[in-house]
Amino acid sequence: MAKGLLKLCYLKIIDENSQGLWEKSVFDDTYMEFFMQAQFYNQDGKYQTFQELVRHIPAAEKLHYLVSTAAINYIRQLNGQIPDITNGLGKLCLPFQHFRFEILQSHIHHKKHHKVAVYFYSEPLIWLDTIHEQLLITHLHQKEALFNDNEVITEMVHLEANLTISSFQNL
Amino acid sequence: MDRKDFLKRGLGSLAIVPFFTACKDAEDVSPDTSTTTGSTNTSNTSGSCTITATETEGPFPTKVPGSLVQNDITSDRTGTKLTVKITIQNKNNSCAALANALVDIWHCDANGNYSEYGGTGMQSTNYTSVHFLRGRQTTDANGLVTFTTIYPGWYSGRATHIHVHVYNSSGKSLLVTQIAFPEDTSKVVYAQGVYASHGQADTTNARDNVFGDGVGTEMSTITGSVSAGYVLAHTIVVSA
Numbered sequence: 089m090a091k092g093l094l095k096l097c098y099l100k101i102i103d104e105n106s107q108g109l110w111e112k113s114v115f116d117d118t119y120m121e122f123f124m125q126a127q128f129y130n131q132d133g134k135y136q137t138f139q140e141l142v143r144h145i146p147a148a149e150k151l152h153y154l155v156s157t158a159a160i161n162y163i164r165q166l167n168g169q170i171p172d173i174t175n176g177l178g179k180l181c182l183p184f185q186h187f188r189f190e191i192l193q194s195h196i197h198h199k200k201h202h203k204v205a206v207y208f209y210s211e212p213l214i215w216l217d218t219i220h221e222q223l224l225i226t227h228l229h230q231k232e233a234l235f236n237d238n239e240v241i242t243e244m245v246h247l248e249a250n251l252t253i254s255s256f257q258n259l
Numbered sequence: 260m261d262r263k264d265f266l267k268r269g270l271g272s273l274a275i276v277p278f279f280t281a282c283k284d285a286e287d288v289s290p291d292t293s294t295t296t297g298s299t300n301t302s303n304t305s306g307s308c309t310i311t312a313t314e315t316e317g318p319f320p321t322k323v324p325g326s327l328v329q330n331d332i333t334s335d336r337t338g339t340k341l342t343v344k345i346t347i348q349n350k351n352n353s354c355a356a357l358a359n360a361l362v363d364i365w366h367c368d369a370n371g372n373y374s375e376y377g378g379t380g381m382q383s384t385n386y387t388s389v390h391f392l393r394g395r396q397t398t399d400a401n402g403l404v405t406f407t408t409i410y411p412g413w414y415s416g417r418a419t420h421i422h423v424h425v426y427n428s429s430g431k432s433l434l435v436t437q438i439a440f441p442e443d444t445s446k447v448v449y450a451q452g453v454y455a456s457h458g459q460a461d462t463t464n465a466r467d468n469v470f471g472d473g474v475g476t477e478m479s480t481i482t483g484s485v486s487a488g489y490v491l492a493h494t495i496v497v498s499a
Contacts, residue, residue, distance in 0.1 A: 108320075109320045113320050124430040127424075131432070157325045157326045157390065157393075158325040161323040161324065162323060165321070
């Protein structure tokens, strides 16, 4: 009856136009961290942008990791729920434990050019069916109930921009 | 920084780090989860329009420090306890203590690995913490910061060291440097415990391509023992 196990990945992009308080905090603090940490790779101040730094100093790729330290405590504030993606009733419904942080672009003098991405990877979900453009899913802890032909609580998630299926596994 | 270190550290790519909700620090605890499931703002008028979701904002965020800001940077690493006491002095102010400077330190674990590589591509990793042996503190009125960590291990081509990056309170870089270790102490540490299987360091301070030109201002003073733990004291002079 179930089609398989899948994980969803939601890409959240944060830049100077981001509105929410959470987004603004992530924007401000990751920019400050970028400004600080970039100086290690750019001690003579030769490069202005993240792209220039990475092109000329390959080790500067590690800035993704280093700057993520400014975002981690904000990501913890999400209480293990992928933000923005809601079920058919408008509630957050995708638990996550793993994320990936990436600097898309930045500039050591111009904060407005700072842009980062957070990829949220959902915990495994049981994909039951697809109804119109929505995935009918249930959470993994309901697997036993499902296999025992008991009623299970389901969620419906619309596959929208920046939300994709990142892995699949047969049940 | 030296080339080998650069190359080694350059292997890292995009960080994929596991996320753990069970935070140790109280300040990490986010607001009540009920904020994510608040009532939906329904409209009195019927129609085909979609109800606006009120939950997408998520929990109310509060300003939080980065995860580097911590005294105990040991995380899940094991090794001989080391307390690192670094005093920052300002050359431009008669070598007086520099308060409110930000001090980052980082070093490798007993096996010579840095916390840098979360993984590559789309694969996630099973790391049990987001980073280890990296930390940031702000100097007090005496110019002092203190970290609790483990004695650094070593990796091929480098003498034992701790990296330090000192910033002013605005985040502007003041100095990037490294702290050197007395070899007789390292020999004792590397002969025991989790260090023993990795053996003795293959590079002396004299042959090291960072410290080889002399460790006059970079050599630390270390006291203590394997059983009691060690205390490293070091003064760094910057121009602020």
